[in-house]
Amino acid sequence: MSLAPIARGAKTRAINKSKRRDHILACAGQIVIDKGYECLTLAEIAKSAGVTIPTIHNLLGKKSQIFDSLIEEMVTRLGIVLSHQPKGDPLLAMEAFLNEIIALFQTNEALYKAAFIAGEKTNQFDRTSQQGIFAKSLKLTTTICTDGQKNGYLHGHIKPAVLGQQIFGCHRLARQDWMQGHIGLQAYQTQVLLGTSILLYSDAASEFRQRLNKKIKEITK
Amino acid sequence: MSLAPIARGAKTRAINKSKRRDHILACAGQIVIDKGYECLTLAEIAKSAGVTIPTIHNLLGKKSQIFDSLIEEMVTRLGIVLSHQPKGDPLLAMEAFLNEIIALFQTNEALYKAAFIAGEKTNQFDRTSQQGIFAKSLKLTTTICTDGQKNGYLHGHIKPAVLGQQIFGCHRLARQDWMQGHIGLQAYQTQVLLGTSILLYSDAASEFRQRLNKKIKEITK
């Protein structure tokens, strides 16, 4: 009995496999964009990609793993946004952060929405992981509050960590509403900005407080 | 050709039908309590109720309608809580409101949780209806803020309607987290209370502000 034969052509095959995989994923993404999340069935993907269902299983694994893959890219892009350094007073920093997120979602609203829905269903957005977008977002809002205190914008009567978490909550709630189709990106933005302003207002030093009050009035007029 | 025959025994039948219906619903509820939401299949209900699947369809309609029925009672009870009149300063009123909700959910946590999940999936909690728990909750938090302003607890720099909505948001977000199993009822309560206190703090008059600050410190210590 000889040694097991060494696999030949492994590299080429791996490259091709990856290409086929990407093609199927692209089809899956397009289906979500065109027909919505609930139409993303294996049969639909198979038809669109010109393969059979078992091929999809073979290349991408279980259906939940298709979601995983779809989400992966989204998480990466979101991660980039979340690693930007905040600048200016807390309101400006929060606004910049928010605007970047909205702008990102606008590039492909349906797909991002679907990815979030899928991520929630499959518990993809590991809330406990320090690497996850959850932790990163929270860290960002908290950092802005901490800096805001250092630079005299906030009193610190309310701990920056607490304030940051509350503001992060505004983001989460608005995103939920958006994901579930109750509001659009425009309202998403407004809703978060209002909540953020009020929360900052609760701990703002006098001068900054004026600015926030003006902002709040402007939004709610 | 004579007249169509008049249905006989209609009343008795209706009563019995209702009983059978209730029995099946009770079984469905028990399944949710015992085995969780995802185990609530027609086959499971049928087995537990000692009937066949088509019988369930006959008595309760489509599966989504089973949820509707399960939710109905919950919404009624929640509606009762939501129609209680708030008393005392805004913090006390908000606390009373919150405590009633938590106490209610504690009576059968699994079932309430399942009902909320189902309600969200099937869009049961008509967000637009003035009769819905959504509108009622929002109205309650807003009323507390309005009263708080009248009685000098709040400045009114932030419109009571806006503040009420933000506080309502705290409830929604915490409930989401609870529904999705990320936090328990205890944390639910704490989270809402903290958010509420901070939001009230943002517009609180001097004396009340002290009280809120103490509360916030107490929760976040």
Add this chain to the structure above:
DNA sequence: AGAAAAATTTTATGTGCCATAAAATCTGTG
């Protein structure tokens, strides 16, 4: 009581979805 009428339940069946084993096909390399 017992037959007729109507409601109710069940049997049988269909559809849609995800999933996998085993057979058939294709691919890259020596």
Add this chain to the structure above:
DNA sequence: CACAGATTTTATGGCACATAAAATTTTTCT
């Protein structure tokens, strides 16, 4: 260009919801 191994497909199964039509039960009326 043949072969080894990777890849795809055919065939099949399981599970859940749903419904038509047959069988059964219940109620009422004589």
